Amino acid sequence: MTRNAAILAMVCVTLTLATAGCGEGQEIESVGFIMGVGIDEAENGRIRAWVQSAIPSAKPSESAKEESWLASAEGATVWEALRNVGAKSGKVLFLAHVRSLIIGERFARSGLKDLLDVLARVGEFRAKSWVVVTSDPVDRILGVQSPQASIAASYINALMRNAGQLAVAPRSTVLSVIAATEEAGLQPVIARAKLVPQMSPQEETPIGRRPEGKGPTSGPNREGGAAGGGAASEPGGAGGSSGADSQAPSSDAIELSGAAAFRADKMMGWLSPEDTAMLLIVKNAGGEYSFIHDLPRGRGTVAVSILSCRASFDLPKPIPTSVDAFRGARVVIRIRGEVDIRELASDESFSSLDEIEALNRGLSKQVEQRIRALVAVSQDQYGTDLLGMGEAFRQRISVQRWERDIAPRWHEVFRTLEIEPEARLEVRRRGMTVGSPKPRA
Amino acid sequence: MPIHDGRDEGRREAASTGRKKEEILYLQVVVLAAQLVFATGFLAAARVLTPVAGCAAWISVIVGWAIGIAIAFIAGALIRRFPTLSVVEMAEDVFTIPLGKAIGFSFAVYCTVILAISSKQFVLAISIPFLQSTPTEIVSGVFFALLAYATYLGIEPIARVSLIFFTIVVLSLIMLTGLAVPVSVPGRLLPLLGKGPMAILRGGMLYASYVGELIVVLAFIRSMRKQDISRVHIALASGVTIGSVLMALSVSFGLMMLGHYAMARLTFPAVEIARMVGVGEFLERTEILFLALWFSVALLKSATVFYASVASAAEVMNLTDYRPLVLPYGVFTMALSLLPENIMESFSTLGVFLKYSGWYALGLPALMLTVAAIRHRGGKSRGGREAGATS
Numbered sequence: 167m168t169r170n171a172a173i174l175a176m177v178c179v180t181l182t183l184a185t186a187g188c189g190e191g192q193e194i195e196s197v198g199f200i201m202g203v204g205i206d207e208a209e210n211g212r213i214r215a216w217v218q219s220a221i222p223s224a225k226p227s228e229s230a231k232e233e234s235w236l237a238s239a240e241g242a243t244v245w246e247a248l249r250n251v252g253a254k255s256g257k258v259l260f261l262a263h264v265r266s267l268i269i270g271e272r273f274a275r276s277g278l279k280d281l282l283d284v285l286a287r288v289g290e291f292r293a294k295s296w297v298v299v300t301s302d303p304v305d306r307i308l309g310v311q312s313p314q315a316s317i318a319a320s321y322i323n324a325l326m327r328n329a330g331q332l333a334v335a336p337r338s339t340v341l342s343v344i345a346a347t348e349e350a351g352l353q354p355v356i357a358r359a360k361l362v363p364q365m366s367p368q369e370e371t372p373i374g375r376r377p378e379g380k381g382p383t384s385g386p387n388r389e390g391g392a393a394g395g396g397a398a399s400e401p402g403g404a405g406g407s408s409g410a411d412s413q414a415p416s417s418d419a420i421e422l423s424g425a426a427a428f429r430a431d432k433m434m435g436w437l438s439p440e441d442t443a444m445l446l447i448v449k450n451a452g453g454e455y456s457f458i459h460d461l462p463r464g465r466g467t468v469a470v471s472i473l474s475c476r477a478s479f480d481l482p483k484p485i486p487t488s489v490d491a492f493r494g495a496r497v498v499i500r501i502r503g504e505v506d507i508r509e510l511a512s513d514e515s516f517s518s519l520d521e522i523e524a525l526n527r528g529l530s531k532q533v534e535q536r537i538r539a540l541v542a543v544s545q546d547q548y549g550t551d552l553l554g555m556g557e558a559f560r561q562r563i564s565v566q567r568w569e570r571d572i573a574p575r576w577h578e579v580f581r582t583l584e585i586e587p588e589a590r591l592e593v594r595r596r597g598m599t600v601g602s603p604k605p606r607a
Numbered sequence: 608m609p610i611h612d613g614r615d616e617g618r619r620e621a622a623s624t625g626r627k628k629e630e631i632l633y634l635q636v637v638v639l640a641a642q643l644v645f646a647t648g649f650l651a652a653a654r655v656l657t658p659v660a661g662c663a664a665w666i667s668v669i670v671g672w673a674i675g676i677a678i679a680f681i682a683g684a685l686i687r688r689f690p691t692l693s694v695v696e697m698a699e700d701v702f703t704i705p706l707g708k709a710i711g712f713s714f715a716v717y718c719t720v721i722l723a724i725s726s727k728q729f730v731l732a733i734s735i736p737f738l739q740s741t742p743t744e745i746v747s748g749v750f751f752a753l754l755a756y757a758t759y760l761g762i763e764p765i766a767r768v769s770l771i772f773f774t775i776v777v778l779s780l781i782m783l784t785g786l787a788v789p790v791s792v793p794g795r796l797l798p799l800l801g802k803g804p805m806a807i808l809r810g811g812m813l814y815a816s817y818v819g820e821l822i823v824v825l826a827f828i829r830s831m832r833k834q835d836i837s838r839v840h841i842a843l844a845s846g847v848t849i850g851s852v853l854m855a856l857s858v859s860f861g862l863m864m865l866g867h868y869a870m871a872r873l874t875f876p877a878v879e880i881a882r883m884v885g886v887g888e889f890l891e892r893t894e895i896l897f898l899a900l901w902f903s904v905a906l907l908k909s910a911t912v913f914y915a916s917v918a919s920a921a922e923v924m925n926l927t928d929y930r931p932l933v934l935p936y937g938v939f940t941m942a943l944s945l946l947p948e949n950i951m952e953s954f955s956t957l958g959v960f961l962k963y964s965g966w967y968a969l970g971l972p973a974l975m976l977t978v979a980a981i982r983h984r985g986g987k988s989r990g991g992r993e994a995g996a997t998s
Contacts, residue, residue, distance in 0.1 A: 174756055177752055178753065262892060289735060290736070292891070293879075293882055294883065294891075341790070344869065345865055345866055345869060348865075349868065560797075561797035562798065563798065564798060565662070565802045565803070566802065
């Protein structure tokens with residue numbers, strides 16, 4: 167009995183070792199941990215992929231340098247491009263640590279379908295990775311170094327977390343994009359990343375630009391010594407957003423501001439930061455959005471932050487059940503929120519209830535106007551239901567009717583809706599003082 | 608240690624197990640029943656149910672649960688009528704020996720199919736996302752080696768270990784549910800009736816196949832402690848309820864996170880849910896932790912089914928001990944599980960099984976109970992093999 171158990175145990179151990187794949191083991195040093203992935207369409211119509219992988223330091227004292235390796239390659243498809251990048255790497259590229267996915271505008275406008283297919287199939291890819299779209303060259307975005315995070319992918323990761331707080335860009339993840347593309351009543355809205363100059367007050371030189379002679383001690387080690395990943399290193403390999411001038415200017419910083427508006431998987435255009443903030447409010451995805459309100463009759467300005475906000479759709483009753491019944495149907499976007507006064511650049515003190523009521527009305531009216539502008543962009547300019555109104559209707563219509571009659575023509579139907587915002591914002595807090603400090607002569 | 612006289616209950620028990628009488632407790636029966644219902648099915652149940660019932664797939668689970676409760680009570684009534692007999696012995700007593708052997712054989716086949724399909728599903732769930740370069744045969748080999756060893760030890764050790772792991776797994780699922788709340792959109796469950804009442808019923812019948820696996824306990828329920836046997840129907844119903852709650856959570860949170868269109872195309876929705884949750888940036892990629900735990904209950908469930916299969920097959924063949932069958936049966940079932948050459952073939956086999964097995968699970972105990980009542984077999988009726996009676 168004991169002997170049998172021992173034999174069985176040995177068999178189990180042998181099989182377990184075989185299962186672990188020790189025969190083709192990979193040391194951690196031979197694994198390239200990809201932090202960022204970029205995808206764009208080259209001018210020749212081929213797909214260009216970039217990968218930015220971290221180079222872990224052997225010494226703990228050097229870990230803050232966060233060196234990275236940036237490479238790119240082209241392919242006929244997304245997967246082929248990614249595979250071709252892998253062929254340039256001495257390490258096995260591992261996608262499980264991807265923080266940010268940067269998509270070029272050209273690729274976004276031609277459709278994300280092929281990219282989403284690859285992301286959904288690759289088991290190791292993080293569904294919570296951030297997704298951004300950029301009109302700037304992808305390699306320049308990935309080449310940005312910041313004192314806060316020298317790897318651009320990590321920098322974008324930090325910015326996205328902050329962007330959600332400030333309501334300047336949607337917190338778009340691979341999961342949210344895939345979920346939105348699969349529902350006719352939802353449309354993806356992806357954060358916009360763009361390059362902006364950033365100056366260092368200490369050195370009076372752009373951040374990241376090092377004194378001459380010292381050379382770079384960290385940051386992307388570009389593949390083949392060419393700027394912009396492998397873009398310039400391949401004959402005719404310059405992608406749509408990686409031309410010969412794709413040297414990443416170290417003076418650049420990345421700013422997340424606004425969003426890319428999609429219809430299904432195709433990008434239709436850009437949303438301004440204000441439109442994006444309003445969209446986040448309507449979709450109850452906003453953080454602490456701040457804006458300046460001009461007081462009537464030139465009495466100055468008041469800056470407020472929306473602390474809490476709840477938006478809902480008042481759908482027509484009964485719910486239309488045919489395309490024709492939808493035409494001209496009235497939908498009210500009802501918004502209730504509380505605001506905090508952050509700055510008062512005015513002689514007004516808003517100490518009486520009447521003054522507060524007037525301010526509430528003014529703030530509400532301003533938000534309503536901005537939402538009307540968003541609705542106009544959504545209905546007239548791009549013709550895509552960015553507000554997610556279709557999803558609200560879908561939840562109240564039978565599945566068969568929605569799938570058969572409404573969903574295939576939803577964008578057309580959406581443009582005919584009469585959408586009216588109705589906001590009610592109320593000042594709840596005014597900071598640690600009830601009045602502005604008054605300098606005396 | 609062959610037993611020859613076969614008169615004493617304990618000895619008769621030993622005849623089929625080959626060693627001292629095994630005893631499983633009330634709580635262990637609850638856990639085994641719950642495990643049979645959800646341990647392997649929950650990985651892919653959402654993919655099976657959402658194309659049928661749409662966003663109301665979770666209601667189909669409730670409908671299927673009601674059918675499961677009915678099966679639990681019917682099976683419970685049958686067990687209380689024949690508390691000391693296995694399913695093969697019950698069939699022989701109720702339908703005469705030749706017909707009983709045929710029914711016993713069908714039961715062993717049913718268990719074998721469950722084992723082949725569920726083990727394949729779980730092996731694929733590990734191989735596809737995590738062990739991509741490891742041959743499926745190796746993963747399957749380890750899986751079946753462990754199953755064979757567990758079966759060799761008997762049902763009592765399986766039940767004991769299940770009690771330990773099940774608690775941990777339930778806690779892991781509760782934790783997963785908690786982590787999934789922030790990324791869930793409850794509106795995706797609307798419209799409430801999804802594709803309509805008939806679609807929900809069809810989904811419920813599919814889910815009934817999962818809960819129907821409960822009848823596997825008929826092979827070893829005579830090992831339940833004697834004083835608990837009167838509450839066996841409550842134990843089975845409790846197991847069905849716990850398993851179904853876990854299944855409903857898995858399906859509904861999958862729907863709330865991804866919507867029913869995405870759920871219908873995912874290979875293993877439960878694994879996908881685990882991939883999408885995390886605690887900020889502190890605890891990421893938790894799916895491997897969850898899968899390791901789920902693997903343990905899948906293993907224990909499969910071991911339970913394995914035991915039921917070989918024990919029933921041994922009785923059909925009039926063997927005094929099931930153990931000589933363990934190795935050949937393990938090799939046979941492993942080969943059977945490897946028959947589907949790709950995942951679509953595997954899903955297709957699963958689809959056929961789910962379509963029909965619910966009826967077998969409902970029909971077998973119902974038929975046996977009805978015929979037993981008509982023929983006055985079992986229980987306190989005359990002529991039947993009563994509680995504690997011998998063959």
